[in-house]
Amino acid sequence: MKHDYHIHTYFSGDSETHPEDTIKQAISLGLKTICFTDHHDIDYPEEPNPFTLDAERYFKELLPLKNKYSEQIDIRIGVELGIQPDISHKLNEFSNAYPFDFIIGSTHVVEHTDPYYTEVWGDEVNHSRIIEAYLTETIESINNFNNFDVMGHLDYIIRYCPSKDKHPEILDLYTLYPELLDKILITLIENGKGIELNTGGLKNNLPNPNPHPRLLSRYRELGGEIITCGSDGHKPEHIAYSFNTVPELLQSCGFKYMTIFKNRKPEWIKL
Ligand SMILES: [Zn+2]
């Protein structure tokens, strides 16, 4: 698997990585294509917002690097947009304003709070309500906003659910919320959107990548074909994390091809 389509650098508030270090690491791993996808989370619930992308500087810095290394690796420039139900207009404006190769739409906040923080979850009785709110808000977001290419780490919410060790059935989210998840998958497919296989879940001590293989299979079963693959690496050593397991996993979920993007158009790679 030679294509990492989810990578963060110091343009994201949660990374200190110089993009050139990422590029050197990707070349040393023999990758063919990488796509930078730094965070842009409009209305993230913190002031000042650590996830505002300075897109002018981003392109100004990445384009010369893309050219400098063009003989060794094909570098593409994307973004990971934090989606929320009530910001579709601003999201659309941003997507249209810059020449991105690829846009990931990801739900990172629920009810205007960040589930990364344990205190957001409250008592255990509250956990299923938060998960349901996360899925419901995702449905609203993708009903309102269409200007992205794949949905990022579909079951991201389970990474941070404090009761997942006690109740490991939560990891297999589809068995608990089939209607909500089918709604998400069907909307994505009807709108021509993909999902991603995000190996970052494995780095976060989950037994599987995000989303769970059952969701990958379900997307395929419902007719979905567009699947990108990304490490969600925030450090050079995370690039292509656990990518050796990807082709077999995708094949076992019914995929024959994976997808990369250039100028927002899909390109197909045989598995
Ligand atoms: Zn994300």
Ligand SMILES: [Zn+2]
């Ligand atoms: Zn990310």
